[in-house]
Amino acid sequence: MPASAAPGSAPPGFQTMWRELAAVGRDAGSGGYRRYAWTPADTDCRAWFREQAAARGLDYETDRNGNQWAWLGDPAAGDAVVTGSHLDSVPDGGAFDGPLGVVSAFAAVDELRARGAVPGRPLAVVNFGDEEGARFGLACVGSRLTAGRIGAEDARRLRDADGVTLARAMERAGHDPDAIGADPERLARVGAFVELHVEQGRALDLGGHPVGVASAIWPHGRWRFDFRGQANHAGTTRLEDRHDPMLTYAGTVLAAREQARLAGALATFGKVAVEPGGVNAIASLVRGWLDSRAADEQTLAAVVAGIERAAREGGTRDGVAVEVVRESFTPEVEFAPVLRDRLAALLGTDAPVPVLPTGAGHDAGILADAVPTAMLFVRNPTGVSHSPAEFAAEDDCAAGVTALADVLEGLACR
Structure with missing residues (x-):
């Protein structure tokens, strides 16, 4: 010191x-x-x-x-x-x-x-x-x-x-x-x-x-997105039999970018945690944290709602459960x-x-x-x-x- x-x-x-x-x-x-x-x-x-x-x-x-x-x-x-x-x-x-x-x-x-x-x-x-x-x-x-x-x-x-x-x-x-x-x-x-x-x-x-x-x-906030699928073997599970939360997460990241671009706002998934985390395993849980900001609260709410909607639509398609929790918000x-x-x-x-x-x-x-x-x-x-x-x-x-x-x-x- x-x-x-x-x-x-x-x-x-x-x-x-x-x-x-x-x-x-x-x-x-x-x-x-x-x-x-x-x-x-x-x-x-x-x-x-x-x-x-x-x-x-x-x-x-x-x-x-x-x-x-x-x-x-x-x-x-x-x-x-x-x-x-x-x-x-x-x-x-x-x-x-x-x-x-x-x-x-x-x-x-x-x-x-x-x-x-x-x-x-x-x-x-x-x-x-x-x-x-x-x-x-x-x-x-x-x-x-x-x-x-x-x-x-x-x-x-x-x-x-x-x-x-x-x-x-x-x-x-x-x-x-x-x-x-x-x-x-x-x-x-x-x-x-x-x-x-x-x-x-x-x-x-x-x-x-x-x-x-x-x-x-x-105004800005942080939201946690939980994508729950089914763990399985990466080398033996047919693609059509998978419930892979990583797919839903990836689609949500892309949706966040698009929603922010259209609204003149900002949206970032900067942190992700994967379970069980094996290279040769399909994940059972992907947890991603969204940071989003906009010039006004109405725009911010619309951006986050659009991202959540895309996540749930992707979850329905992929057989993945989606939960969204707002962890913090500053007006x-x-x-x-x-x-x-x-x-x-x-x-x-x-x-x-x-x-x-x-x-x-x-x-x-x-x-x-x-x-x-x-x-x-x-x-x-x-x-x-x-x-x-x-x-x-x-x-x-x-x-x-x-x-x-x-x-x-x-x-x-x-």
């Missing part, structure tokens, strides 16, 4: 923080990150966060749901301005999704101090836990719990691929799972939350802009117009700053019903995210830090 700053020394700058964090949870084979919630890699990330708070003399605390906070000023005073993101990753994810927002938040605090700006409101940096949902299958667990968007008992029962419950994983990592749950008192302290994030697309790059402001998040989120417009005005003094929607979910979206929330995006020239190819240039990262510092100064220091 990186060493803490020596007493009295200056806190590490952006590039030093970035290099220290870059080594944590990186897979040597893929080059991507495997920072899953409540694992040793996550523990190392959390230790890094605490060290950054200590290096800056910020008051550190972990809330009941495992989210980390670093405070400048008295949190009990209320009306706080909070910034940050998350440090966990998807399987073999990129370096920027989440960590850019946390590193930039600490760097923006440093920039405010260098300017001599004195906050008149409490200011905090936050690391929300388990944002990606890579281990337990539900995104934004830390912020969902805090906002009361998932019940404590339901959260404790979440299981990973090895059958380990969230409660057990938290306990092993030293956090009390009995403490988790809605935290309205904490949210009542927050007057505004601004999350900086690498853009997960190329809109800024195509427009030649280093930084943009988010307008809204598309459309429009960021607080007053806050969004203020950010655009603060950053658009020389030239208008782009204001654009996103199809990706974020902790900011989860909190938007309870707290005035906004987002900044930093240009990603590859347009790739959730992959080691995700990228943001050093100059654009610096522009993001400056923009975030401008926003924090405008919100907290004036």
